[in-house]
Amino acid sequence: MVATSETIKKVRETTSKYKYGFSTNIEVDKAPKGLNEEVIRLISLKKDEPEWMLEWRLEAYRKWLKMERPSWSKVNFPEIDFQEIHYYAAPKQKKKLNSLDEVDPELLKTYEKLGIPLNEQKMLAGVAVDVVFDSVSVATTFKEKLAESGVIFCPISEAIQKHPELIKKYLGSVVPVTDNYYTALNSAVFTDGSFVYVPKNVKCPMELSTYFRINEQNTGQFERTLIIVEDAGYVSYLEGCTAPQRDENQLHAAVVELVAMEDSEIKYSTVQNWYPGDENGVGGIYNFVTKRGKCLGARSKISWTQVETGSSITWKYPSCILQGDGSVGEFYSVAITNNAQQADTGTKMIHIGKNTKSTIISKGISAGNSQNTYRGQVQIQKSAKNARNFTQCDSLLIGDKCSAVTIPYINQHVSNAKVEHEATTSKISDDQLFYCFQRGIDTEAATSLIVNGFCKEVMKELPMEFAVEAQKLIGISLEGSVG
């Protein structure tokens, strides 16, 4: 989500209650609850998919049936009943849309409440927006300008039809279907997401932004995103989320795959602000996401930046497979937990190529009764001569009922590789707060200043448009946690 003056105003007006707790009234075309081969066939049919795609889904489904739910994380939640979820829901559309004017006014109103009127977005120079409302993309902007440069940016369902050769080659190539329980499920039932293709030598002329939003009650959200950047290409991709207030937990199990060829660069930034549940964590989003990038070409670079403030449970490890010689992986993360939120997040850096380099900067902030775990793996394989990694994990505690845990796993199989790990834990001191108060800065603003200061190294990695909003979000998500 891009911070327009309008959005900043909205964010400012926010009170301690979750402000995006509303839902729109749009007739929904939805699959019956539960999962079986028939439902998968329905999804595939609704999406007008070719036969090979349906086969791919069914195979994933059959594998999923044989898999066990993972239980190794530090997060706790009641067992999910996968037969109680709707796997397909789409806002009803009578015909194909040619322009924004034809978009359901109800939808546009929703965006307005979210603080990102599309009309304003369209005018915002340099940012194209592919909006996902529940599961179907309803509006895409800036397509023409992108097309001029040869960049493809479209819903993945469209890519399946128009660019089957790319989908067949790369879908599941970074995150295998059976990577884990949720990736298999996602592969079987994903309904939409984004597809980006940047051709050789092309620097994508604008930042690409997708706005995910969960709307339909009890609809599991299974996005699928695939980004491919050819030799010497570049793209910066922005992802942001909000969701309406609910009573029942919502599962979100997305899969994001990035492929970077020789000398190319992918910058993937996320601001995640899904409904965290009430003070006791009831009704929040379960965010179980698999994000992975493969630096396939030499000297390629993938950089993940995330600001995680929402969800009742966040369980994600954006990772890099550094296969090309001299390739670079980066992970910059701010994870904030308040009240009863739980986060188990971090990254994996898999060094395969020679002279590969990775940097991990993780800032965890815990308040209330929350629990914040950094879990990171750095693996230096035998072939990764001269690989280097630097990891820094800092935790900030607010109050005395929360917890922060840092769990680094380091597997080093090369003697001349260099792996460094630093970790700190600190608290916001009374002295710091009093100093701010004495300058007329109130509790909320002081907390926001101090916490943003703590996160500085990560925040500066965010694209400008995102950074402003992310700073506000950090303040909002910690409201009421001090004093």
Added chain:
Amino acid sequence: MAILNINNVHLNVEEKQILKGISLSVNKGEVHAIMGPNGSGKSTLSYMLAGREGYELESGQVLFDQMDISTMSADERAKAGMFLAFQYPVELPGVSSMNFLREAVNSRRKYLGEAELNHLDFVKEARRIAKEMFIKDEMLKRYVNVGFSGGEKKRFEIFQMSMLNPKVAVLDETDSGLDVDALKIVSDGVNNFRSKENSVILITHYQRLLDYIVPDYVHILADGVIKKSGGPELALHVEKNGYAGIINAA
């Protein structure tokens, strides 16, 4: 007219009585120096005025600009124009000095019903005042008090005071740890700030500061009460003879 009226204040810190019936009246345009031996309650007095948690009144009353401060939170007092220059300014890692100060200045302006300064106007004003205090641009780009020398920290406190333009400024041992040059710069800052509209309370151990900032009144604080008040000559007397005579006589 009294801008600050401290009336028979008793205050305990962690159940130990520190202020034992202190009274002090400060009018607009006056500079009061408060001197006293270690442990006499000088810093407690400053925290009490600023509204630090744990420094609430046991009894007595403090009126600031006709308002009973016991009903005001620390940030409200600051916004209303109560400023404390810290003896040990606090570091805020990652918080840029300019952002911090803009937040502070605009909170006060908002409280006063004035328009908030936009980025450009704020920077202009900050640069102007910084120049007067020999504060380099580079220092403003650093994080609040992080990597500042002792002298820089004190100068930065006075710089903030000038930016915020408070009604009452309490300077808690602002002279400690300063060399002569820094002391001169800080004193010039305070002297420039002095006007008919505001008041300054200087808390200090040493008469030296009072050569640079000449007070209207000098008070000797000992054992939680003001033992003696007088003009600048009282400070000179203390410098020469120590506190013992005054404390014992009272």
